[in-house]
Amino acid sequence: MNVFIEIVSGPEKGRTLQLSDNQVLRVGRGKKSDVALSLDKSISSLHFSLECAGQTCRIKDLNSRNGTFLNGRRVTEAALKTGDEIRAGHTICIISIHDVSLSSSSAVRIGVSVEQPISSDQTIALTIAPTVPLATLDQPDVSADVTKETKPSRVARSPRRFYVELYEEHLEEASFLYAQRVTLLDDLEVSWITVGEWDERLEAHIDALVVGEDLALEVCVQHASEGDFGELFAAVCVFCRQQRFDLLCKTVEVLDPEDPEKLQAMADALKYECPAEWQPELLRVLPADDSRMRFLQATFCGYRRMREAREWNRIVEGDTPAVIGRVAWACGRILNNHEKNLLRQAMAHEDGAVRSAAILALLRLGDHQFVQESMGTEADCSTPWPTVAVGASRTLVSLLLSRVARSTPTADVLLALGILGDVAAIPVLLAHLLQEELAPAAVLGLNVMTGAELYEKAFIPEVMDEDELFEDEKEQVKKGQPVLRPDGKPYGENVVRLSQKAEDWQQWWNANKQRFKAGLRYRSGVPFSPGALVENMAFEKTPRKIRQLAYEELVIRYGADIPFETDMPVTQQQAAIAKWKSWAAANEGRFRPGEWYLGGELLGKLG
Secondary structure, three states: OEEEEEEEEOOOOOOEEEEEOOOEEEEEOOOOOOEEOOOOOOOOOOOEEEEEEOOEEEEEEOOOOOOEEEOOEEEOEEEOOOOOEEEEOOEEEEEEEEEOOOOEOOOOOOOOOOOOOOOHHHHHHHHOHHHOOHHHOOOOOHHHHOOOOOOOOOOOOOHHHHHHHHHHHHHHHHHHHHHHHHHHOOOOOOOOOOHHHHHHHHHHHHHHHHHOHHHHHHHHHHHHHHOOHHHHHHHHHHHHHOOOHHHHHHHHHOOOOOOHHHHHHHHHHHHHHOOHHHHHHHOOOOOOOOHHHHHHHHHHHHHHOOOOOOOOOOOOOOOOHHHHHHHHHHHHHOOOHHHHHHHHHHOOOOOHHHHHHHHHHHHHOOOHHHHHHHHHHOOOOOOOHHHHHOOOOOHHHHHHHHHHHHOOOOHHHHHHHHHHOEHHHHHHHHHHHHOOOOHHHHHHHHHHHHOOOOEEEEEEEOOOOHHHOOHHHHHHHHOOOOOEOOOOOEOEEEEEEEOOOHHHHHHHHHHHHHHOOOOOEEEOOEEOOHHHHHHHHHOOOOOHHHHHHHHHHHHHHHOOOOOOOOOOOHHHHHHHHHHHHHHHHHOHHHOOOOOOEEOOEEOOOOO
16 A cells, blocks of 8 residues: 655645555654645644554544644544545645556545635535534444544534534634734734634634534533633623523533633633623632632733723732732732732742733832832842833833943843934844844844845744654764755744844934934834824734734823733734824824933933
């Protein structure tokens, strides 16, 4: 038996792989894989394996992050046949099994490519039918049917079975899209506006499950407890839209507190979909001191700006960093001044994310002086300087430049100098473009301040994990020889990124420095102002971290708060940005461009 695997969609479209009898083929992005699909960022280091034995060929998922899909259904292990479609990440393959004794082979494309999703209208049309009373459908035992590893023939044994499979496909596709959306939010090569396409596709599948009513709910209930974190997210969204508080409660009660992905997925579903009137009752589902409940409540109330709901806002001994950070974040969102002492203590937490959340909360609460004084006396190399910069005075520029003069800066120090926007930092940032490990932070700081938008094409080598190298490859590394892919090319990927060439930036600065005035702050090449920050948020190439900090700075420096988060659905982000633009235009005369403000008040020249 020979098995041919044709890649028909994805970054490596056109490649054909071959598998023979008694052979195992491991596919992934890492060095342990027998076939490396390194151009597909969504594929795990070891994603799935194919194995031929006798007259059988099987596929097995290797605990991949985003799952392996056979004919649209997520599988852990399954038998293959000619015409089967495998999807892993953005890559789609078609299987053709050639029986040498019969000298016959074929390959038939089935399924729908992930790059050509079913439209929302088509999805809804497919799911209208099962809204008829369930009593009119055959009622075979579903418990066995829905747990099979492979998808049976489309000629279903009963109408019920057909729709169960259909809803499982919607749920699995929604899971994939949610997981991909989470990844894409921080992908520097993907515009935040582009993520809106994933929002639309995700919405179509969730809407199809809502239209499916009772039978779709039955499928969602099973997968909420047994499925992955993406399926949990989709199922909880459906429970909320179907007004099934009872199903939500059951799901919360069995939520694993040791599974951060599922905890975050549940929190995301609640903040996007949970009816506001459920919040008081939701408090009573779990004990008030339950860490899961406080994480979910903090996320929900902080995202919705529910200032009247404060039962969850305690930081207690034994809390995980995730809970402490989320509570601190939410205290800043709902302007809870009663927890300042706890937030001040959290500023010294060993976890950097907790420190950042506490600092932002205190700055939003107007505790600027305490933060600034702490930075002058207790700050060290672990201080989250970009976060501090959004509420600092001019003195922080001098402090950081002094630190750079005495020792090698951290990447956070260089980025903070860019956020502060004082042109006195330009020579320092230019100088550190020559240090490979600091160049990405230096160039981002330069771009935040100048808005030069200088880009280059670059090849990024894959970081070699010694545990994933074969013995002969380890020997190559020891000899200083490059480890190459089977096609003879080096492992890595080609990207378009901000230029890290010092000569490019020096040339640009020489040609444009007359536009910048000493003593003023700048953002994206113009004097610092609310309007400049809003444009920074709106620009499609601005990295997520910079967009979020721009919003925080609008609130902290100019004293207004139109709710905004960078993980909002894109349409909601665009609506919030439109409101910010209107606010900035209406308040244009209140603030002097390039000057330092805190809480809407102008700081003195020595700030």
